Amino acid sequence: xxxxxxxxxxxxxxxxxxxxxxxxxxxxxxxxxxxxxxxxxxxxxxxxxxxxxxxxxxxxxxxxxxxxxxxxxxxxxxxxxxxxxxxxxxxxxxxxxxxxxxxxxxxxxxxxxxx
Amino acid sequence: xxxxxxxxxxxxxxxxxxxxxxxxxxxxxxxxxxxxxxxxxxxxxxxxxxxxxxxxxxxxxxxxxxxxxxxxxxxxxxxxxxxxxxxxxxxxxxxxxxxxxxxxxxxxxxxxxxxxxxxxxxxxxxxxxxxxxxxxxxxxxxxxxxxxxxxxxxxxxxxxxxxxxxxxxxxxxxxxxxxxxxxxxxxxxxxxxxxxxxxxxxxxxxxxxxxxxxxxxxxxxxxxxxxxxxxxxxxxxxxxxxxxxxxxxxxxxxxxxxxxxxxxxxxxxxxxxxxxxxxxxxxxxxxxxxxxxxxxxxxxxxxxxxxxxxxxxxxxxxxxxxxxxxxxxxxxxxxxxxxxxxxxxxxxxxxxxxxxxxxxxxxxxxxxxxxxxxxxxxxxxxxxxxxxxxxxxxxxxxxxxxxxxxxxxxxxxxxxxxxxxxxxxxxxxxxxxxxxxxxxxxxxxxxxxxxxxxxxxxxxxxxxxxxxxxxxxxxxxxxxxxxxxxxxxxxxxxxxxxxxxx
Numbered sequence: 001x002x003x004x005x006x007x008x009x010x011x012x013x014x015x016x017x018x019x020x021x022x023x024x025x026x027x028x029x030x031x032x033x034x035x036x037x038x039x040x041x042x043x044x045x046x047x048x049x050x051x052x053x054x055x056x057x058x059x060x061x062x063x064x065x066x067x068x069x070x071x072x073x074x075x076x077x078x079x080x081x082x083x084x085x086x087x088x089x090x091x092x093x094x095x096x097x098x099x100x101x102x103x104x105x106x107x108x109x110x111x112x113x114x115x
Numbered sequence: 116x117x118x119x120x121x122x123x124x125x126x127x128x129x130x131x132x133x134x135x136x137x138x139x140x141x142x143x144x145x146x147x148x149x150x151x152x153x154x155x156x157x158x159x160x161x162x163x164x165x166x167x168x169x170x171x172x173x174x175x176x177x178x179x180x181x182x183x184x185x186x187x188x189x190x191x192x193x194x195x196x197x198x199x200x201x202x203x204x205x206x207x208x209x210x211x212x213x214x215x216x217x218x219x220x221x222x223x224x225x226x227x228x229x230x231x232x233x234x235x236x237x238x239x240x241x242x243x244x245x246x247x248x249x250x251x252x253x254x255x256x257x258x259x260x261x262x263x264x265x266x267x268x269x270x271x272x273x274x275x276x277x278x279x280x281x282x283x284x285x286x287x288x289x290x291x292x293x294x295x296x297x298x299x300x301x302x303x304x305x306x307x308x309x310x311x312x313x314x315x316x317x318x319x320x321x322x323x324x325x326x327x328x329x330x331x332x333x334x335x336x337x338x339x340x341x342x343x344x345x346x347x348x349x350x351x352x353x354x355x356x357x358x359x360x361x362x363x364x365x366x367x368x369x370x371x372x373x374x375x376x377x378x379x380x381x382x383x384x385x386x387x388x389x390x391x392x393x394x395x396x397x398x399x400x401x402x403x404x405x406x407x408x409x410x411x412x413x414x415x416x417x418x419x420x421x422x423x424x425x426x427x428x429x430x431x432x433x434x435x436x437x438x439x440x441x442x443x444x445x446x447x448x449x450x451x452x453x454x455x456x457x458x459x460x461x462x463x464x465x466x467x468x469x470x471x472x473x474x475x476x477x478x479x480x481x482x483x484x485x486x487x488x489x490x491x492x493x494x495x496x497x498x499x500x501x502x503x504x505x506x507x508x509x510x511x512x513x514x515x516x517x518x519x520x521x522x523x524x525x526x527x528x529x530x531x532x533x534x535x536x537x538x539x540x541x542x543x544x545x546x547x548x549x550x551x552x553x554x555x556x557x558x559x560x561x562x563x564x565x566x567x568x569x570x571x572x573x574x575x576x577x578x579x580x581x582x583x584x585x586x587x588x589x590x591x592x593x594x595x596x597x598x599x600x601x602x603x604x605x606x607x608x609x610x611x612x613x614x615x616x617x
Contacts, residue, residue, distance in 0.1 A: 020283070025275060032282050039289040046297030073296065076245055080289055083252045087285075090259055091278055097263070098271040110272040113346045 005045040012038035025095045025105050032091060036084035040077045047073035119165070120174045120187045122158035123197045123236040126151060127204070131229035141220045145212055148225040152208035155232065156201030159194070166194040167597070171611035173242070181242070181612050182303035188242035188612055191598030192442060196239040196369055199449045202580070203361045204232050206573035210457055211354045213569035214464075219264045219352060227264075228358070231257035238366050242612055244292055245302045247370065251288070251334070255281050258363060261355045262347065273347030280343035284333035291326035298323070305612035308378050308605055317382060324379040324386050328393075331374065335367025337427060338396035341420045345404060348419070349412035349469070353460030356412060360419055361453035365445055368426045372441065375430060376602040383433055390431035395522045398424030402532040411459045411469040411544065414536055415452070418495065421529055422448050428526060429510050432517045438599035439592070440509035446591060447494070447502040447584060454491040454577040458484070461570050462544060465558045471540065476549030480558050485545045487571075490578045492541065494585065496534035502584035505592070 012034050019031030050069035057064050099105055130151025137143035165172050172189045175181060189197070207228070215224050234254025241247050263274045296302060298319060299310035311320060329340070336344040344364070348356055371390075379386055401421025408414045426448070429441020459469060461484060466474055478485040494501035497508075507530055514523035549555045584591050601607060 020279070028275075028279060032279065032286075035283065035286045036289075039286045039293065042290050043293030043296065046293050047300075048297065070300075072302070073293075076292070076296070076302075079245075079249065083249070087252065087256060087259075087282060090256060091282070094259070094263065094271070094274055094278060097266060098275055101266065101268050101271050107275075110275060113269050113273045113276075113350055114342075 001049050009041045023107050029091050040080050043073050117172045117174050120172050120189050124233055126155045127229040127233040131226045134225040144225045148208050152204035155204050159197040159201040163194040163198050182301050182306035185246050186242035187240045190601050193239045200235050203453055207354050207358045209573045213566040214354045227257045227260045235362050242304050243302050262351045270350045273350035276343045277347040284330050288330035291323050295323050305609040327374050331367045331370045335423050336364050336420050337393050338400050345416040348416040357453045357456035360456050361449045377605045387431050387433045394424045394427035394431050395525045398529040402529045405536045409471045415455050432513050434517050435599050435603050437513035438602050439595045440513050442595040442598050444506040447506040450577050450580050451491040451494050457574050458488050471543040473553045474544035475547045478545040487574050487578050492537040494581050496537050497530045500585045502581045505588050
């Protein structure tokens with residue numbers, strides 16, 4: 001399972017960087033989306049994948065029975081997803097406003113503030 | 116109970132929320148913002164005193180003992196940074212009374228400002244690496260909102276770059292956390308430090324260290340990742356620029372200090388050597404970029420980049436004296452840089468432009484303002500007896516003692532070029548006669564109106580701080596020395612957090 005996940009994560013990163021290097025700001029935002037998902041999957045994979053063992057403690061016991069999945073990475077990913085959602089919502093509004101004000105979606109035409 | 120560690124985070128959060136609730140009343144928001152900023156400063160000073168007395172002040176959130184729960188840890192470096200945050204909060208809150216337009220206030224200027232302060236204070240105080248990421252995001256989302264207030268064309272262009280690069284940095288940071296968790300299985304920074312000390316797989320550790328370096332390097336605007344900063348910082352409202360200039364990049368620097376003294380200190384031949392060269396190029400490119408500019412705030416933005424280099428140099432040399440220099444430099448820089456941005460706002464108020472070619476004649480009609488500019492400007496360039504001289508002196512002396520002659524030479528050269536930039540602003544904006552095309556009616560009125568007088572208050576206060584550090588540097592030096600002693604001895608931090616447990 002891990003090798004497949006590793007390849008998927010790698011592909012997601014590659015796709016994200018490719019999209020971010022395009023000229024259109026819409027593709028830039030798509031790139032950012034892919035990037036945050038790639039990071040989430042990376043946490044999921046690198047923390048170790050455990051199959052079919054929810055981290056629940058049986059009634060009357062103080063510790064879980066046998067090997068269980070680590071719940072912490074899932075909590076991390078959940079937090080990261082929520083944050084990424086909020087930030088991306090902002091980014092979408094920003095590119096919409098930017099398009100309305102600058103009248104272009106081409107990043108090459110947004111060089112007025114560069115030096 | 117040491118619950119007051121959380122106060123510098125809680126106070127701005129509450130202030131921001133209350134500002135949101137009084138959305139319709141600009142006056143209420145101003146009063147709340149002022150009160151919140153002062154309360155933040157007071158709570159941070161209490162924290163500093165406690166840290167000075169006890170060394171480390173730790174609080175376990177929800178009483179989940181480390182390494183299981185989230186910990187807030189205040190050591191001397193955190194406490195100093197939080198006090199500086201409080202000072203900048205007060206300065207910018209006073210300045211905003213006069214500089215923020217009603218439209219900005221209606222669109223959530225004060226709530227966002229306090230949310231930003233909460234994010235900054237949270238980043239300084241947390242002892243948990245994932246929590247650091249969360250505070251970074253809190254800070255970022257607030258800064259996005261502040262940067263686009265007003266919605267002008269330049270702001271949109273600047274914001275697109277700012278948002279993209281910062282999100283990229285967050286993604287790298289998050290990936291690094293993921294890999295680190297896979298390696299050591301913990302998120303508590305003290306616990307990570309212990310586990311990394313025992314781990315053998317140095318190749319992967321170096322990779323993770325460099326990922327952290329890249330992520331924080333983008334936030335701190337280090338070479339070669341700084342391009343978003345001069346493209347965006349000069350576009351926002353001036354009080355926002357000042358707050359960003361003082362605090363945001365320094366959060367990145369703080370994170371570098373924390374991570375590379377506490378966690379990744381096993382292989383300094385690689386990591387700190389890399390930091391050393393990054394520091395040299397950061398100084399040099401920043402100052403050369405500034406030399407080519409003719410816009411007040413753009414020059415200052417490029418100087419942020421070059422000054423970041425000095426702070427990184429302090430960290431990269433990794434000797435006790437160098438760390439003292441780095442911490443001292445951060446303290447001096449935050450005060451001076453915020454002040455310069457605030458002054459650029461006053462000149463804009465007087466003449467309606469930031470373009471040096473159109474500015475002029477300020478010395479003739481406003482000599483006091485000119486002197487107030489000279490204090491931080493010459494301090495930035497490092498002239499004695501101002502605060503910048505001692506900051507540079509410590510860093511450069513540490514560089515010579517460590518035998519890093521090339522980088523030290525670069526640091527000296529950059530000091531000279533900084534002086535050139537400051538003299539350029541002085542000659543163009545203050546000294547030369549007013550160009551015929553510029554409307555000088557506000558300038559030649561002579562009388563200082565009430566709104567303008569409010570803008571002067573924080574400038575005078577910050578200039579007084581600069582003079583105080585310069586003329587009476589001993590207590591400040593002792594604070595920096597205290598924090599350097601703690602940073603060079605991570606074992607004390609680990610024991611304070613984990614309470615002596617393995």
